[in-house]
Amino acid sequence: MGLISNDLQMDRHTIKDYYAHEIEANRLDMEVFKLEGIRTKEIIERYIQKENLEVLDIGGGAGYYSFWLHEKGHHVSLVDLSPANIELAKGRSQSSGVSLKRMETGDAVNLNFSNEQFDVVLLLGPLYHLPDRDEGQSILCI
Numbered sequence: 189m190g191l192i193s194n195d196l197q198m199d200r201h202t203i204k205d206y207y208a209h210e211i212e213a214n215r216l217d218m219e220v221f222k223l224e225g226i227r228t229k230e231i232i233e234r235y236i237q238k239e240n241l242e243v244l245d246i247g248g249g250a251g252y253y254s255f256w257l258h259e260k261g262h263h264v265s266l267v268d269l270s271p272a273n274i275e276l277a278k279g280r281s282q283s284s285g286v287s288l289k290r291m292e293t294g295d296a297v298n299l300n301f302s303n304e305q306f307d308v309v310l311l312l313g314p315l316y317h318l319p320d321r322d323e324g325q326s327i328l329c330i
Contacts, residue, residue, distance in 0.1 A: 212249035250276035
């Protein structure tokens, strides 16, 4: 999966440009999106019963769920395609004094992690950005 076609690369640039407008800075705190955040947390809590888990949040935006999971005692690594989202997460980390294990820009189809490194992997949005079905299936094999 190392090489990406020019069409897919262009799509990734479009995605980066879209998220560069910092729309994820506080989206899930906005009244119109609050239910999404509340309900998603409820569903995540059904499956994460233990503490001190290694969690990877792929495409986690500015870290809404990452910081929440960190506060619950987990070791969270955040990866997002958008450098702007990672900068927002780093800004939140600096202002709150809460540090995630890792925060880095990365592509969901070409992650820089070894297999079986995480207890839990969140993938709550990137799949709908992948125009090639095979790419989505490769992520699900993590």
